[in-house]
Amino acid sequence: MAKTQLTKKDRIKIRKRRRRQFIGLIFIALVLLGVGTIVNYIAGRVSNLFDDTDERLEFANQIRPLVELDVANFSSIDKASKDTLLEAAIWAAIRNEDTSIYEHDAEDWLLVPAVDVSKWIGKMYGPDFSFQHRTVVRSDLEYTYDETRGAYVVPPTGPDNDYAPVVEKITTSGNTKILLVAYCHQNVGTYNSEMSLVKYKEYVMIRGSDGYYLYAIRDPEKSEIGG
Secondary structure (H helix, E strand, O other), rough: OOOOOOOOHHHHHHHHHHHHHHHHHHHHHHHHHHHHHHHHEEEEHHHHHOOOOOOOOHHHHHHHHHHHOOOOOEEOOOOOHHHHHHHHHHHHHHHHHHHHHOOEOOOEEEEEHHHHHHHHHHHHHHHOOOOOOOOEEEOOOOOEEEEEOOEEEEEOOOOOOOOOEEEEEEEOOOOOEEEEEEEEOOOOHHHHHHHEEEEEEEEEEEOOOOOEEEEEEHHHOOHHOOO
């Protein structure tokens, strides 16, 4: 069979068609790449939306002294022991402030500035929480308030318990967030300092002008544990 001879015009048409096909393939590839990027971006945003790890860690730090002191249940903040809440705020200041700049008394006990305690009272219980600085006494410890120095004299012995809070779940309802808190012992002597569960509590946090503050501590319903 005789070979068909392509004219110059035909060859130009073929080259143009191949060029259009090549450009079309590049365009499709770019579109698919763009769609993939958008999908990955949306997936990442959705994942971040439902990942509340940072919030749970922030709440855990906020309530940590209360967990360490194993504060008794109360149905509202005004029914809680103010001495206990004040003690927890003292330890919150110690845990979070730069204690290297704090003074010590003659017996080398730490002097915690009342201004730092007030700061953490506001962070934990809200700016409207009513209290006055005073000496806090319980069966085995005393936190003497030195009005002259404007500081609490804190004994070297810390809270009796070595509980650590793990906020396992946050449930939002209206202007409140309910934290399901696992009280854990840190077994320091074990491999990787494993944590062992002791019990659960619910911390009810109520929304204020610039954050959530403690309102109540209660036992959770059994259905909430592990749910």
